[in-house]
Amino acid sequence: MAGGYQITPVYGKFGYEFCVEKDDLKVCFSKDDDFLRYHRNLGGTVVERIIASESGTVIINPVEPLNLPDEVTRFLEIRFEPIEIEPEATRRIYVTFPIEIAVFLMKNDAYRCIDIFSRVPPKYSLYGPTDTGVITRYHWSEVFLRRPEPDPSLYGVVELDLMNSTKNWVEVSRVVFENFGMKIYYDNDLVSMSAGMKIYTQKLAYTAFEDKPIISGMQKSIELYYSRKLAGVDKLAYYAMDEGLV
Template sequence: MYGRYGYQFCVEKGDLKVCFSKDEDFIRYYRGLGDKTVERIVASDSGTVYINPVEPLNLPDEVTRYLEIRFEPILIEPETVRKIYLTFPIEIGVFLGKSDAIQLIDVFSRMPQKYSLYGPTDTGVITRYYWSAVYLHRPLPDPWYEGVLELTIHNTTKGWVEVSRAVFENYGMKIYFDEELVSMKGNMQIIKQTIAETSFVDKPLREGMQKSLELYYSRKIPGVERAVYYTMEEGVS
């Protein structure tokens, strides 16, 4: 279902149905998922529909811009680099495109949203919380529910460090997809026993994958520069 479409199509995946149809000079959009439906009327003669996996931080109503993935603790030796694979929840965006103008008209997910607090109550941040198994080799989950994060962890310290979570900010999140897989690549650099920096890598997990449209670009504040990494100051376990 991911990809580009014209203004007249209907695709189904289990209990999910997405349709565009012409009604005289207008376009009607319909999305059904379980017992919930969304319908919209679009005034457009021609254009492109994009159905892409998007940053899993939009439902409900942009509660947070931070994704926290918790996993089984890993003890990492000093001054070493290790690569693991984790899963993350999928949200799906439906966009309209005309020339260079892109408009989001719907976002939905098959995964329930859970939230947590990273850090103390007065200075911490709300995160989209997700528990993942740890994989030594790339898994292949259902791309309508979960994506795969390839995480490279670099322990720069001279001591052993236990890691059991990674927190990322939506800025810089790069999602790629094909028919079988949704993926991201990320880095975690441990700079102290309890402090790490996380960032994303703008590369697909395998050749031939397409890059998703990035929702966070539409929410950037003009003239305000953002860091390309997030500093985890409240611990990595």
């Protein structure tokens, strides 16, 4: 106990009086008569909210890392050390991605996001030429052949299947995802996404997410971006990487 409040893990469902503390992060909810006070301090930056609610549920979970600041882009680009993939082969790797954390209030079936923050400062890049390319949320990751265990309040893990459908060797050193279709799962030790990248040429690949955890028993995050479907195709949306794989 600290200050009369229960200290909890970062992610989960909570009542209206608790605190989360993790290194430079502190999130607290406290009751004040019929109102609720929210206080978040991250590295000295303070956010406060007054909430008119007597009872309900607080949900804190990781969300798509494309909200800060103010939805600059809907694309996530992960760069990594070049990999040479033999013809007509599929290989599984693991890469990390930056975490954004959202705080939701839930009453009955209605919920509202009151705060989004990240312990990882955002970086941006350009995928493609300056006139037709897209701005991306940029992240450099080490390539892992086995699932890593980063701090789940900082980084998540993408289980990524690289599928070379060509009859040639192909070099890959980046993957680009669109926000629609991102499916994030979490527990107190791991945040994860499962995805695939199907390669058609050295200049073209399609990326998509799978709606499944990489470890059984993980909780699915509330999505800020809803899934969409391709017209006439009963699958999650794909993103066409048509500006190269390196």
